[in-house]
Amino acid sequence: MSRLVYVLNGPNLNLLGKRQPHIYGSETLADVESGCRALAAELGLALRFLQSNHEGQVVDWIHEAREAAGGIAINPAAHTHTSVAILDALNAFDGPVIEVHISNVHKREPFRHHSYVSLRADGVIAGFGTQGYGLALRRLATLIDAKAEAEAGGPRS
Numbered sequence: 001m002s003r004l005v006y007v008l009n010g011p012n013l014n015l016l017g018k019r020q021p022h023i024y025g026s027e028t029l030a031d032v033e034s035g036c037r038a039l040a041a042e043l044g045l046a047l048r049f050l051q052s053n054h055e056g057q058v059v060d061w062i063h064e065a066r067e068a069a070g071g072i073a074i075n076p077a078a079h080t081h082t083s084v085a086i087l088d089a090l091n092a093f094d095g096p097v098i099e100v101h102i103s104n105v106h107k108r109e110p111f112r113h114h115s116y117v118s119l120r121a122d123g124v125i126a127g128f129g130t131q132g133y134g135l136a137l138r139r140l141a142t143l144i145d146a147k148a149e150a151e152a153g154g155p156r157s
Contacts, residue, residue: 010077
């Protein structure tokens with residue numbers, strides 16, 4: 001089983017650290033990527049860290065992950081509430097999916113309370129700031145290991 005994890009980021013996350021720091025904090029997306037890479041190395045994971053403001057690009061990356069990745073961590077940002085296309089792409093991915101949100105979307109505007117991605121996600125992390133990415137990687141490592149054990153017929157020795 002592949003230990004490659006795709007970390008996908010949706011629209012406006014390229015502005016992390018500059019856009020609404022009172023909601024999203026002062027860390028940049030480059031800071032988040034650096035932290036994810038360090039943790040991934042500790043966990044024995046390889047990482048493909050990507051961001052796009054375009055829904056179709058995110059869908060293409062999910063399709064690419066079908067052939068290469070053991071898991072996906074996705075912060076779909078505004079696409080969370082609107083994208084059936086991303087949901088459909090995730091439904092075609094066999095590995096674990098963890099949905100990540102920096103803010104607690106449930107304490108925000110009512111339209112942010114619905115997530116299409118959650119219909120596929122194996123877990124949702126919201127409101128932990130950028131630390132949510134690390135939590136997602138830890139959970140994905142656990143799920144990838146469990147799937148590999150199941151496919152091998154039992155616990156690894």
